Amino acid sequence: VTTTRLETFADGVFAIAATLLIIDVGLPANFHDSLGHELLQIWPQYLAYAISFATIGIIWVNHHTVLMQVGRVDRSFLFLNLGLLVSVAFIPFPTRVLAEFVRTQDDGRAAALLYGVTMMVMSVTFLSVWLYASVGRRLIAPEAGSQAISGITRSFLPGVPMYTAATLIAFVSPKASAALFGLLALFYMVSSSFFGRREDRRFESS
Amino acid sequence: VTTTRLETFADGVFAIAATLLIIDVGLPANFHDSLGHELLQIWPQYLAYAISFATIGIIWVNHHTVLMQVGRVDRSFLFLNLGLLVSVAFIPFPTRVLAEFVRTQDDGRAAALLYGVTMMVMSVTFLSVWLYASVGRRLIAPEAGSQAISGITRSFLPGVPMYTAATLIAFVSPKASAALFGLLALFYMVSSSFFGRREDRRFESS
Amino acid sequence: VTTTRLETFADGVFAIAATLLIIDVGLPANFHDSLGHELLQIWPQYLAYAISFATIGIIWVNHHTVLMQVGRVDRSFLFLNLGLLVSVAFIPFPTRVLAEFVRTQDDGRAAALLYGVTMMVMSVTFLSVWLYASVGRRLIAPEAGSQAISGITRSFLPGVPMYTAATLIAFVSPKASAALFGLLALFYMVSSSFFGRREDRRFESS
Amino acid sequence: VTTTRLETFADGVFAIAATLLIIDVGLPANFHDSLGHELLQIWPQYLAYAISFATIGIIWVNHHTVLMQVGRVDRSFLFLNLGLLVSVAFIPFPTRVLAEFVRTQDDGRAAALLYGVTMMVMSVTFLSVWLYASVGRRLIAPEAGSQAISGITRSFLPGVPMYTAATLIAFVSPKASAALFGLLALFYMVSSSFFGRREDRRFESS
Numbered sequence: 001v002t003t004t005r006l007e008t009f010a011d012g013v014f015a016i017a018a019t020l021l022i023i024d025v026g027l028p029a030n031f032h033d034s035l036g037h038e039l040l041q042i043w044p045q046y047l048a049y050a051i052s053f054a055t056i057g058i059i060w061v062n063h064h065t066v067l068m069q070v071g072r073v074d075r076s077f078l079f080l081n082l083g084l085l086v087s088v089a090f091i092p093f094p095t096r097v098l099a100e101f102v103r104t105q106d107d108g109r110a111a112a113l114l115y116g117v118t119m120m121v122m123s124v125t126f127l128s129v130w131l132y133a134s135v136g137r138r139l140i141a142p143e144a145g146s147q148a149i150s151g152i153t154r155s156f157l158p159g160v161p162m163y164t165a166a167t168l169i170a171f172v173s174p175k176a177s178a179a180l181f182g183l184l185a186l187f188y189m190v191s192s193s194f195f196g197r198r199e200d201r202r203f204e205s206s
Numbered sequence: 207v208t209t210t211r212l213e214t215f216a217d218g219v220f221a222i223a224a225t226l227l228i229i230d231v232g233l234p235a236n237f238h239d240s241l242g243h244e245l246l247q248i249w250p251q252y253l254a255y256a257i258s259f260a261t262i263g264i265i266w267v268n269h270h271t272v273l274m275q276v277g278r279v280d281r282s283f284l285f286l287n288l289g290l291l292v293s294v295a296f297i298p299f300p301t302r303v304l305a306e307f308v309r310t311q312d313d314g315r316a317a318a319l320l321y322g323v324t325m326m327v328m329s330v331t332f333l334s335v336w337l338y339a340s341v342g343r344r345l346i347a348p349e350a351g352s353q354a355i356s357g358i359t360r361s362f363l364p365g366v367p368m369y370t371a372a373t374l375i376a377f378v379s380p381k382a383s384a385a386l387f388g389l390l391a392l393f394y395m396v397s398s399s400f401f402g403r404r405e406d407r408r409f410e411s412s
Numbered sequence: 413v414t415t416t417r418l419e420t421f422a423d424g425v426f427a428i429a430a431t432l433l434i435i436d437v438g439l440p441a442n443f444h445d446s447l448g449h450e451l452l453q454i455w456p457q458y459l460a461y462a463i464s465f466a467t468i469g470i471i472w473v474n475h476h477t478v479l480m481q482v483g484r485v486d487r488s489f490l491f492l493n494l495g496l497l498v499s500v501a502f503i504p505f506p507t508r509v510l511a512e513f514v515r516t517q518d519d520g521r522a523a524a525l526l527y528g529v530t531m532m533v534m535s536v537t538f539l540s541v542w543l544y545a546s547v548g549r550r551l552i553a554p555e556a557g558s559q560a561i562s563g564i565t566r567s568f569l570p571g572v573p574m575y576t577a578a579t580l581i582a583f584v585s586p587k588a589s590a591a592l593f594g595l596l597a598l599f600y601m602v603s604s605s606f607f608g609r610r611e612d613r614r615f616e617s618s
Numbered sequence: 619v620t621t622t623r624l625e626t627f628a629d630g631v632f633a634i635a636a637t638l639l640i641i642d643v644g645l646p647a648n649f650h651d652s653l654g655h656e657l658l659q660i661w662p663q664y665l666a667y668a669i670s671f672a673t674i675g676i677i678w679v680n681h682h683t684v685l686m687q688v689g690r691v692d693r694s695f696l697f698l699n700l701g702l703l704v705s706v707a708f709i710p711f712p713t714r715v716l717a718e719f720v721r722t723q724d725d726g727r728a729a730a731l732l733y734g735v736t737m738m739v740m741s742v743t744f745l746s747v748w749l750y751a752s753v754g755r756r757l758i759a760p761e762a763g764s765q766a767i768s769g770i771t772r773s774f775l776p777g778v779p780m781y782t783a784a785t786l787i788a789f790v791s792p793k794a795s796a797a798l799f800g801l802l803a804l805f806y807m808v809s810s811s812f813f814g815r816r817e818d819r820r821f822e823s824s
Contacts, residue, residue, distance in 0.1 A: 005682060008214070008626070012633030015218030019226065019295045020637065027303070035307055036316035050292055057288040061281075064211060075679075079807050082675040086668055089637045097645070101653055110654035189285050214420070221424030225432065225501045233509070241513055242522035256498055263494040267487075270417060395491050420626070427630030431638065431707045439715070447719055448728035462704055469700040473693075476623060601697050 003067050006081060010063055013085045017092060018056040021049050024096040047182065048099035052091050054185040055119075059088055059126065065152060070133050071141030080129045087122040094118045098178060108174030116167025116177060123159040130156055155191075209273050212287060216269055219291045223298060224262040227255050230302040253388065254305035258297050260391040261325070265294055265332065271358060276339050277347030286335045293328040300324045304384060314380030322373025322383060329365040336362055361397075415479055418493060422475055425497045429504060430468040433461050436508040459594065460511035464503050466597040467531075471500055471538065477564060482545050483553030492541045499534040506530045510590060520586030528579025528589060535571040542568055567603075621685050624699060628681055635707045636674040639667050642714040665800065666717035670709050672803040673737075677706055677744065683770060688751050689759030698747045705740040712736045716796060726792030734785025734795060741777040748774055773809075 025045045031038045063084075070077075094115040101111035133139040134149055162184055170177035231251045237244045269290075276283075300321040307317035339345040340355055368390055376383035437457045443450045475496075482489075506527040513523035545551040546561055574596055582589035643663045649656045681702075688695075712733040719729035751757040752767050780802055788795035 005625075005629075007211075009629050009633055009678060011211075011215050012218060012630060013637050015215055016222055016634055016637040017640070018291070019219050019222040020641065022223070022295055022298050023226065023229065023641065025296075025299045034316065035303070035313035036319075039303070039316055039320055049296070053292045053295065054288065057285075057291070060215060061284060078679060079675075082672065082807075085636070085675070086671045089640055089671065090643075090667070092640050093643045097653070097657070107653035110652065110657060113654075114657055189288075213417075217417075217421050218424060221421055222428055224497070225425050225428040228429070228501055228504050229432065229435065231502075231505045240522065241509070241519035242525075245509070245522055245526055255502070259498045259501065260494065263491075263497070266421060267490060395494075419623075423623075423627050424630060427627055428634055430703070431631050431634040434635070434707055434710050435638065435641065437708075437711045446728065447715070447725035448731075451715070451728060451732055461708070465704050465707065466700065469697075469703070472627060473696060601700075 003070055003073055006073055006078065007064070007067055010081060010085060011060065013089055014056055014060040014063070017089045018053045020092050021052055021095060024092060024099070025049050042099075044102050045099040048095045048102075048178075051182045051185055052095040054189065055181075056088060056091060058185060058188045059122070062126070062156070066130050066133065069141060069144045069149060069152065070139050071144075072139055074139065077129070077132055077139060080125065080132055084122070084125040084129055087118065087125055090118055091122070102174055102178050105174070109170050112170035112174040112177040113167060115181060116163065116170055119163045119181065120160065120167060123163050127156055127160060209276055209279055212279055212284065213270070213273055216287060216291060217266065219295055220262055220266040220269070223295045224259045226298050227258055227301060230298060230305070231255050248305075250308050251305040254301045254308075254384075257388045257391055258301040260395065261387075262294060262297060264391060264394045265328070268332070268362070272336050272339065275347060275350045275355060275358065276345050277350075278345055280345065283335070283338055283345060286331065286338055290328065290331040290335055293324060293331055296324055297328070308380055308384050311380070315376050318376035318380040318383040319373060321387060322369060322376055325369045325387065326366065326373060329369050333362055333366060415482055415485055418485055418490065419476070419479055422493060422497060423472065425501055426468055426472040426475070429501045430465045432504050433464055433507060436504060436511070437461050454511075456514050457511040460507045460514075460590075463594045463597055464507040466601065467593075468500060468503060470597060470600045471534070474538070474568070478542055478545065481553060481556045481561060481564065482551050483556075484551055486551065489541070489544055489551060492537065492544055496534065496537040496541055499530065499537055502530055503534070514586055514590050517586070521582050524582035524586040524589040525579060527593060528575060528582055531575045531593065532572065532579060535575050539568055539572060621688055621691055624691055624696065625682070625685055628699060628703060629678065631703045631707055632674055632678040632681070635709060636671050638710050639670050639713060642710060642717070643667050660717075662720050663717040666713045666720075666796075669800045669803055670713040672807065673799075674706060674709060676803060676806045677740070680744070680774070684748050684751065687759060687762045687767060687770065688757050689762075690757055692757065695747070695750055695757055698743065698750055702740065702743040702747055705736060705743055708736055709740070720792055720796050723792070727788050730788035730792040730795040731785060733799060734781060734788055737781040737799065738778065738785060741781050745774055745778060 025042075027035075027038055027042065033041070094111070098111045098115045101107040130152065134153060137149070140149060166177055166180035166184060169180060231248075233241075233244055233248065239247070300317070304317045304321045307313040336358065340359060343355070346355060372383055372386035372390060375386060437454075439447075439450055439454065445453070506523070510523045510527045513519040542564065546565060549558075549561070552561060578589055578592035578596060581592060643660075645653075645656055645660065651659070712729070716729045716733045719725040748770065752771060755764075755767070758767060784795055784798035784802060787798060
């Protein structure tokens with residue numbers, strides 16, 4: 001299995017998991033209000049859809065950042081990636097639960113915890129994928145600069161503690177926790193656009 | 207992330223979003239008529255399925271027209287594309303709602319508005335993707351002719367006002383609005399076949 | 413849009429439509445028998461799943477046979493292909509309906525007609541795709557032999573009348589009609605393996 | 619149809635089947651406990667999701683091991699692969715049934731048998747794919763070493779008897795049978811990582 005092959009499979013799972021999110025957006029089976037009112041009423045579903053889609057999109061971008069530095073693939077790396085894919089493909093379930101229960105107090109907490117734990121598992125497996133490949137340059141391509149490698153490590157390390165913090169806040173307020181999951185996605189997009197700008201230049205000059 | 211990679215991911219989302227549309231085509235849970243009668247009765251579902259599938263197909267064709275002119279990709283371009291994908295992958299939801307409610311008067315209006323707003327957001331993000339890449343030739347490949355660039359801009363500009371008009375008509379008649387969404391897809395296919403004919407020739411000669 | 417691009421998108425739709433079929437395989441909401449008994453009871457669902465999956469698989473194989481002879485793509489060809497994809501992605505719906513109603517007399521007829529009409533539309537659009545490309549060698553690659561072209565035309569022509577016949581038989585017996593859809597898939601696989609054998613040799617020697 | 623094409627289609631089906639598994643993870647329609655309690659209560663669903671995802675992931679890895687040795691493809695090989703894909707894409711159904719019924723005694727047995735029989739069919743079709751290609755080196759690439767070929771055969775042969783054994787144990791205990799399906803996936807990952815290590819070296823040195 002080559003890097004290309006892994007990329008194709010992982011991209012497939014990312015694209016499918018993101019696109020499947022829409023299946024869970026829906027109206028309640030019986031509603032007594034007008035359709036217009038109901039469509040506004042279910043706004044947490046739209047938000048949850050957008051946040052999870054953006055999060056999977058960011059994982060996709062970062063996964064490519066990883067594979068661009070990787071020169072070869074071994075079976076352990078493959079199965080670490082499989083672990084990452086298992087957790088990414090799981091995201092539609094906590095998204096659905098969070099959208100349904102975020103507005104209730106006690107169940108909202110459980111829903112935000114489920115979402116947060118999924119994200120923590122995802123960021124831990126993602127970090128493992130990267131550290132397995134990069135520590136001692138185990139699978140890193142010879143032409144990859146060591147500055148780029150440590151730059152990527154620096155940019156990935158905050159993920160686990162940040163998702164842990166956002167998850168713990170669910171004990172105080174499920175809504176605040178959910179808002180943080182959204183802000184984290186936004187933060188990653190903005191910071192990645194900045195970090196990326198430098199990186200893009202590097203790739204162009206090479 | 208290269209142009210190819212972005213294409214693979216975007217194509218995946220387009221193909222999945224279009225193919226998922228069929229999940230929402232279905233018979234009512236309890237029906238009292240014969241199956242044959244019911245199958246004819248749900249014709250708005252078939253039409254909504256075909257219109258949304260064709261619309262996503264056209265977005266796919268146009269997205270390639272864009273990427274064929276793009277020589278390099280930066281992170282901002284990537285996240286603009288992510289915005290486009292979020293709105294395209296959302297299409298199955300308004301399709302389902304429109305098919306179910308188009309025949310009712312008040313709820314039909316809300317359903318057509320939901321569909322129309324989704325299409326407006328989609329065409330705005332699509333236009334942003336193109337304008338971000340093409341203004342000042344920011345990401346345009348050196349070999350792309352400036353005539354082709356301005357031709358594409360001209361062909362994309364009407365999208366937003368046309369979808370806005372079709373959406374506003376929902377206030378008068380949801381059915382007329384839905385019919386216009388279908389006609390817009392048809393119009394794009396026909397005009398694109400004409401515009402494309404010239405374009406194809408250009409690519410052949412190169 | 414190049415042949416490769418079209419292939420990727422079409423393959424995506426074929427793979428997704430086939431894999432989505434499993435969503436519709438399921439137990440009734442309330443069943444009073446043992447699970448084992450129910451699992452045997454729903455055999456038409458397994459059969460319908462296998463026949464539709466095989467049918468989509470055959471369309472996939474034949475679609476590649478077409479694209480291997482095609483040297484260039486124009487917009488009209490693209491939109492004819494889109495028509496084919498619309499009808500292939502529709503297959504999960506008639507499959508679901510046929511599996512549920514094949515054992516009833518009157519509704520079984522409607523279900524078999526729905527399935528048959530879908531297949532007729534699919535085979536007509538497939539034939540259009542091929543004829544548009546091949547008549548006058550409009551889009552055929554220069555290196556493609558004229559014998560291969562007419563051989564493919566000969567092998568595709570029976571599709572429409574055979575599906576029409578199988579559909580008409582639904583008026584007499586829905587079950588016989590359903591059995592014929594299965595036999596048609598089987599026949600295509602076997603005959604294609606024979607036709608293919610010669611064809612493979614041809615491609616190897618080139 | 620070339621090896622690459624088959625790979626793309628098969629990878630699509632593998633990725634979709636695995637990612638679709640999440641659709642079947644869900645809360646019961648009406649639950650009286652707290653959400654937190656219910657989320658813990660449905661642990662068999664998480665486990666079934668993870669085991670089936672890992673199993674499909676392993677099939678994906680092994681399928682590539684096969685195609686890397688295959689130099690050319692004929693129609694019979696193609697349709698054997700189609701048979702494999704039919705059984706892999708079927709996996710979400712027995713997964714859903716097993717997760718729901720594994721904790722009941724009689725229905726649990728039927729559920730484990732359904733899952734086991736699916737896996738047996740899958741491993742038989744997988745073995746057929748490999749044996750069809752490798753016996754007499756029918757489709758094997760000239761540069762593939764005969765040691766590698768017999769090594770692969772040795773590593774694939776235990777699949778059928780092991781899945782048969784795990785299935786038969788369902789008559790005694792559905793839970794033990796389900797646990798074995800999980801252990802088999804784990805065993806394959808570990809052993810494949812070892813076998814793979816040697817294999818990877820071989821490919822690197824070439």
